[in-house]
Amino acid sequence: MRKISTSTQSDIEKAAKALLDGSLVAFPTETVYGLGADATNPEAVSRVYSVKGRPTDHPLIVHISSRELINNWAIDIPSYAQKLAKFFWPGPMTLILRRSYLAKDFITGGQDNVGLRVPAQPIAQTLLREFEKLGGSGIAAPSANRFGAVSPTTAEAVQEDLGRYLDSKDLVLDGGPSLVGIESTIIDCTNEVPMILRPGAITTKMIQELIEKIPIINTANTLIRVSGMLPVHYAPNAKVKISGATNAGEGFIALSNIPTPANAVRLAAPNNLEEFAKILYSAFRAADIHGLSTISVIPPNGDGMAHAIRDRLNKASG
Numbered sequence: 001m002r003k004i005s006t007s008t009q010s011d012i013e014k015a016a017k018a019l020l021d022g023s024l025v026a027f028p029t030e031t032v033y034g035l036g037a038d039a040t041n042p043e044a045v046s047r048v049y050s051v052k053g054r055p056t057d058h059p060l061i062v063h064i065s066s067r068e069l070i071n072n073w074a075i076d077i078p079s080y081a082q083k084l085a086k087f088f089w090p091g092p093m094t095l096i097l098r099r100s101y102l103a104k105d106f107i108t109g110g111q112d113n114v115g116l117r118v119p120a121q122p123i124a125q126t127l128l129r130e131f132e133k134l135g136g137s138g139i140a141a142p143s144a145n146r147f148g149a150v151s152p153t154t155a156e157a158v159q160e161d162l163g164r165y166l167d168s169k170d171l172v173l174d175g176g177p178s179l180v181g182i183e184s185t186i187i188d189c190t191n192e193v194p195m196i197l198r199p200g201a202i203t204t205k206m207i208q209e210l211i212e213k214i215p216i217i218n219t220a221n222t223l224i225r226v227s228g229m230l231p232v233h234y235a236p237n238a239k240v241k242i243s244g245a246t247n248a249g250e251g252f253i254a255l256s257n258i259p260t261p262a263n264a265v266r267l268a269a270p271n272n273l274e275e276f277a278k279i280l281y282s283a284f285r286a287a288d289i290h291g292l293s294t295i296s297v298i299p300p301n302g303d304g305m306a307h308a309i310r311d312r313l314n315k316a317s318g
């Protein structure tokens with residue numbers, strides 16, 4: 001069934017009501033599309049897990065409209081985390097904080113902390129505000145893809161991945177292509193110093209400049225469960241190969257200044273790192289649509305966004 005809805009004010013109001021009634025609403029954010037449910041409704045949240053095919057011990061991020069609502073969901077917020085929230089929200093950043101009573105085990109995977117994000121995308125903002133006006137506290141939303149697959153950056157990609165698992169009352173709000181294109185930076189703020197669990201558009205340098213003397217731990221290895229940290233993740237059906245040696249007939253992704261190898265299928269030629277992140281997942285999807293068996297990618301050099309892109313490429317290539 002086709003689920004994609006336009007996102008006029010009245011569509012968004014309808015979506016907010018649907019959420020409050022326990023239905024699921026996929027919605028655009030500036031990072032990727034999320035599959036939303038009322039974060040206080042155990043039945044609705046359990047449908048998120050079954051629609052995604054995701055193990056229930058993987059926690060969900062709770063989305064709120066403004067940092068003023070942070071105290072509803074979190075306690076003992078360190079001052080560096082308050083600073084991060086103040087500067088980077090609304091935006092592509094998720095903070096892991098000690099949970100309040102509101103964040104139940106079915107949201108946190110039984111952990112004592114909760115992931116919170118204030119997205120900037122205007123449709124996401126309106127949806128959150130309408131939902132809160134109706135008495136809602138927050139929208140739990142993982143990326144709107146099947147477990148382990150590529151995150152969607154368009155409403156069509158959500159429909160393709162999840163449409164067949166959604167009910168007649170669920171819907172997908174269309175907000176066009178996501179601006180950032182890769183998932184939010186996740187920062188664990190439950191210790192004295194912040195720990196970056198997933199790199200993203202809010203870079204280590206940006207964080208370090210803001211919190212100055214406090215050291216940052218950058219980790220790929222953590223005991224906290226982050227599903228994006230499974231060995232293979234963000235993966236298309238095609239095999240992702242990080243290499244310069246490209247065979248004929250393979251898909252090819254690289255910055256635009258790198259020429260396409262003979263007989264390779266150019267899937268993307270981004271001009272800069274921001275464009276690279278923005279089109280990476282749609283290029284992965286295009287490879288699958290064309291039935292390519294392998295995608296060869298030349299990863300960008302450097303830190304910041306390049307680091308975040310390489311993180312996703314490494315995960316996708318296993």
Ligand code: TXA
Nearest residue numbers: 031033034059060113114115142143183184226227228
């Ligand atoms: O950009 C994003 O973050 C998107 C949009 C929709 O907000 N959401 C997203 O959610 O990427 P998801 O569930 O696909 O990835 C979030 C990751 C998961 O690996 C999850 O396990 C981890 O964050 N996570 C969520 N809450 C956590 C918590 N309390 N502690 C540790 N990891 C957490």
Ligand code: MG
Nearest residue numbers: 142143151228
């Ligand atoms: Mg995900």
